[in-house]
Amino acid sequence: xxxxxxxxxxxxxxxxxxxxLLPPLIPGLIAKVKARMAGRxxxxxxxxxxxxxxxxxxxxxxxxxxxWIFLAGPVGTxxxxxxxxxxxxxxxxxxxxxxxxxxxLFAYLLGLARFLTVxxxxxxxxxxxGMGAAREVTFSALAEPALFFGFAALAKxxxxxxxxxxxxxxxxxxxxxxxxxxxxxxxxLILILAGWSIVYLAENARIPVDxxxxxxxxxxxxxxxxxxxxxxxxxxxxxxxxLKLVVLxxxxxxxxxxxxxxxxxxxxxxxxxxxxxxxxxxxxxxMTARFRMTKVPQFLLAGVLASAFAFLLLLV
Amino acid sequence: MSLYLAxxxxxxxxxxxxxxxxxxxxEVAAGALTAAALLGIGAALRVLLGAAAxxxxxxxxxxxxxxxxxxxxxxxxxxxxxxxxxxxxxxxxSACGAWYGTRxxxxxxxxxxxxxxxxxxxxxxxxxxxxxxHAWVFLxxxxxMAVAAFFLVITEDRLLETRRAAWIYLVSTHSGTxxxxxxxxLLAGAMGHWNLGPLPRGFAASPAGTTVxxxxxxxxxxxxxxxxxxxxxxxxxxxxxxxxxxxxxxxLIKMGILGLVRLVAWVPDPPLWWxxxxxxxxxxxxxxxxxxxxxxxxxxxxxxxxxxxxxxIILLGLxxxxxxxxxxxxxxAALGFAGALLHVLNHGLFKGLxxxxxxxxxxxxxxxxxxxxxxxxxxxxxxxxxxxxxxWAICGLPPLNGFVSEWFIYLxxxxxxxxxxxxxxxxxxASLALIGALALACFAKAHGxxxxxxxxxxxxxxxxxSPRAMLLPMGVLxxxxxxxxxxxxxxxPLLDRVVAGLGEGMPPLxxxxxxxxxxxxxxxxxxxxxxxxxxxxxxxxxxxxxxxxDCGYGETAxxxxxxxSSLADSLxxxxxxxxxxxxxxxxVRGLFPKGTRFExxxxxxxxxxxxxxxxxxxxxxxxxxxxFQTGQMASYLLYVLLTLLFLLIWMVV
Numbered sequence: 001x002x003x004x005x006x007x008x009x010x011x012x013x014x015x016x017x018x019x020x021l022l023p024p025l026i027p028g029l030i031a032k033v034k035a036r037m038a039g040r041x042x043x044x045x046x047x048x049x050x051x052x053x054x055x056x057x058x059x060x061x062x063x064x065x066x067x068w069i070f071l072a073g074p075v076g077t078x079x080x081x082x083x084x085x086x087x088x089x090x091x092x093x094x095x096x097x098x099x100x101x102x103x104x105l106f107a108y109l110l111g112l113a114r115f116l117t118v119x120x121x122x123x124x125x126x127x128x129x130g131m132g133a134a135r136e137v138t139f140s141a142l143a144e145p146a147l148f149f150g151f152a153a154l155a156k157x158x159x160x161x162x163x164x165x166x167x168x169x170x171x172x173x174x175x176x177x178x179x180x181x182x183x184x185x186x187x188x189l190i191l192i193l194a195g196w197s198i199v200y201l202a203e204n205a206r207i208p209v210d211x212x213x214x215x216x217x218x219x220x221x222x223x224x225x226x227x228x229x230x231x232x233x234x235x236x237x238x239x240x241x242x243l244k245l246v247v248l249x250x251x252x253x254x255x256x257x258x259x260x261x262x263x264x265x266x267x268x269x270x271x272x273x274x275x276x277x278x279x280x281x282x283x284x285x286x287m288t289a290r291f292r293m294t295k296v297p298q299f300l301l302a303g304v305l306a307s308a309f310a311f312l313l314l315l316v
Numbered sequence: 317m318s319l320y321l322a323x324x325x326x327x328x329x330x331x332x333x334x335x336x337x338x339x340x341x342x343e344v345a346a347g348a349l350t351a352a353a354l355l356g357i358g359a360a361l362r363v364l365l366g367a368a369a370x371x372x373x374x375x376x377x378x379x380x381x382x383x384x385x386x387x388x389x390x391x392x393x394x395x396x397x398x399x400x401x402x403x404x405x406x407x408x409x410s411a412c413g414a415w416y417g418t419r420x421x422x423x424x425x426x427x428x429x430x431x432x433x434x435x436x437x438x439x440x441x442x443x444x445x446x447x448x449x450h451a452w453v454f455l456x457x458x459x460x461m462a463v464a465a466f467f468l469v470i471t472e473d474r475l476l477e478t479r480r481a482a483w484i485y486l487v488s489t490h491s492g493t494x495x496x497x498x499x500x501x502l503l504a505g506a507m508g509h510w511n512l513g514p515l516p517r518g519f520a521a522s523p524a525g526t527t528v529x530x531x532x533x534x535x536x537x538x539x540x541x542x543x544x545x546x547x548x549x550x551x552x553x554x555x556x557x558x559x560x561x562x563x564x565x566x567x568l569i570k571m572g573i574l575g576l577v578r579l580v581a582w583v584p585d586p587p588l589w590w591x592x593x594x595x596x597x598x599x600x601x602x603x604x605x606x607x608x609x610x611x612x613x614x615x616x617x618x619x620x621x622x623x624x625x626x627x628x629i630i631l632l633g634l635x636x637x638x639x640x641x642x643x644x645x646x647x648x649a650a651l652g653f654a655g656a657l658l659h660v661l662n663h664g665l666f667k668g669l670x671x672x673x674x675x676x677x678x679x680x681x682x683x684x685x686x687x688x689x690x691x692x693x694x695x696x697x698x699x700x701x702x703x704x705x706x707x708w709a710i711c712g713l714p715p716l717n718g719f720v721s722e723w724f725i726y727l728x729x730x731x732x733x734x735x736x737x738x739x740x741x742x743x744x745x746a747s748l749a750l751i752g753a754l755a756l757a758c759f760a761k762a763h764g765x766x767x768x769x770x771x772x773x774x775x776x777x778x779x780x781x782s783p784r785a786m787l788l789p790m791g792v793l794x795x796x797x798x799x800x801x802x803x804x805x806x807x808x809p810l811l812d813r814v815v816a817g818l819g820e821g822m823p824p825l826x827x828x829x830x831x832x833x834x835x836x837x838x839x840x841x842x843x844x845x846x847x848x849x850x851x852x853x854x855x856x857x858x859x860x861x862x863x864x865x866d867c868g869y870g871e872t873a874x875x876x877x878x879x880x881s882s883l884a885d886s887l888x889x890x891x892x893x894x895x896x897x898x899x900x901x902x903x904v905r906g907l908f909p910k911g912t913r914f915e916x917x918x919x920x921x922x923x924x925x926x927x928x929x930x931x932x933x934x935x936x937x938x939x940x941x942x943x944f945q946t947g948q949m950a951s952y953l954l955y956v957l958l959t960l961l962f963l964l965i966w967m968v969v
Contacts, residue, residue: 141757
């Protein structure tokens, strides 16, 4: 009895540590990959940790236009995504909290983060931030159905409405189907992965939807919404963005990971998976140009269709 | 029961002293309505918490019967769990609205005394309606409610717009009443009496049952504002005084839902297509409602379109429940019904709150146009917070009450998907997800354009916070929203009791949804937010009084802000095939063009695009009859003669 309790406690601790400490590493990895692809040395992998440490010591500047809602954006985002992360299993390690219907809560907590970010952008009264807010709500209205069709497909495959069994118990990987690694991935899984990858790129403001490194405010989506944040609030914004990379990334990685014999192997496997995801994002960002703003809805619609077809495939 | 009757009487008479008093009439009315609310909600809670009876209406806990009545009926009123559930928002919102009205509607030109008097009558009619157990009681309360609401909508009758709204409302509501009269007559014909109660098995599948269902759908759909029948709703909600809009949107349109819920309770074996029809109607209302809301820049019209959207969500839940009931899946049925019923209460709370907050904004700025507002959050922090709470809840975001009811419907739809091979319920999921995302966009726009940024007009600059009598009712509603969202487990036993009356063998909610976990996570969210907020506050010396960084353009101009229309523009343009937005723009000519303006608005699809032209055309066609209307007595006598001749020939031959 004490053994499982101990391992549960240990897993909880590891989960909390992973959520709190790991995220800033991912943007660093992506930036490193991009730099290498471009033949540059690039900033150190730990750059975001240094940035956060510096920002938390710096003075914050507030516009006279802003109210308390300006701060609700970063605070709400980090709090909502942290709570949402409690429901996501990291690889085959069980999620700290898992119950029927937690999928919906997860999706709506991300919605809450978006709502507050958009409001805090509008609170500045700047035309540029309004522009970013308008783009954010438009594109997320398309990303949401893509996410939900994927959830519906996985719920159909597993007969469960809880993230943990849905993500790791869907039985669509070759290993689960007893075909060994030589067999192909099943069709629905490929489609869900495709649809959710698009959602992942859009929700995390990556190329080809948005360019986190662009210098022109007119073309930004996410970055332009946080132009006015500085100091600690901006540290929260940056940390929240990297947290989203990990939490949403876990959705993608979990779909593919095989179950291993030991807990520590599962953990390592998950970390390796996240690293692989960062590598993939870096490669995509190095090799594609960002779309014109008018093309983005079509790209997102492709994501919706991919997830919807995954659902249809599971019916036959 | 006597508590409840006393509450109705108090409500009906609440406006009377105000007619004679020179001062304080509003406070007297509000006090009476508060007392009525306390009595009535007490009675309702007693029914909802009462000992577990079989729960079917007719076997209700408390009934009023007058056997000597010529109608020959054993029961006229019955406070069963369904009635009790609908009674709670009616009384809560009316008490809040009355207190709000004491400061909001005191201009002598607005006839405050008359408004209070009719308001009280409306509340009494609503309270009677929910518990009507006899067709004539139901129809009379229905008619009383419709007429009282008409008088409230037309309060500001010097405005052309208001008169138009009120007349359209009157015509629609009477069309609905006529249809309902037919439906109840059919029911009475089939049952042999005018009492409302359980229908025999097999009735639903019979032609009479089909007709009754369709008539109910039409008649109650008019009142609820389901999508093609919503024509009166945006106009009337925008034109009425805000505390009346709050009551209308919060509970009056729910009486349409009440009618459908009653039908669900009476029919033991609903055919599958009933539920499917409700689902289709719900998805249509939900998606189109929020899409049209996106295109509005009149704050109250925007909220009215959101009422259509929320009626859509309620219909989705109800349809899901009906399908579950007819296919014999009590889990799906219970989740669908519970979601719909809880959303009835929730929507009453947060939409009431939103209309009151919108009323404060109109009160302070004198305009309903979002493009004239901006930056009100600084002058009106409490109103802004109230509107934010309402927006948060209506978008279904955790941890407020809107999330809980939508969550039930989601759960029901997921369960339904696992049960059958046919994937219809994925349509419910996709609709709800899309509605959620669009509602978020729309309320980010509404709250952002009204309260955030800087003032776009003189009026918005001069805005002031509302008096306490207006803020307090908003506070009560907001607190209720938060309470239900954080402690949904408190609502579960009450809901169970109502749901039990809608079908047999309904499992309790606690067994299907882990409600305590929601509480835990909500508290975790709060704790995290507080901790992070403290960390932010802990920062030393934040510089103040600096302008917003505008990318090197110098200080931001209020005119350069994103407006409500521009915020929603890409979504509206994306859906232009459905929304058909109308834009007016002047061509820019020459090297030194003159000042120009750009306007866009989204007209209503049914009223402005279909009915208005159709009626105009009809009026034109009927003008042909002027040919016969010569105005000369001789020709009229000729018509009479010809008619008589024709009849004579017809009878002889």
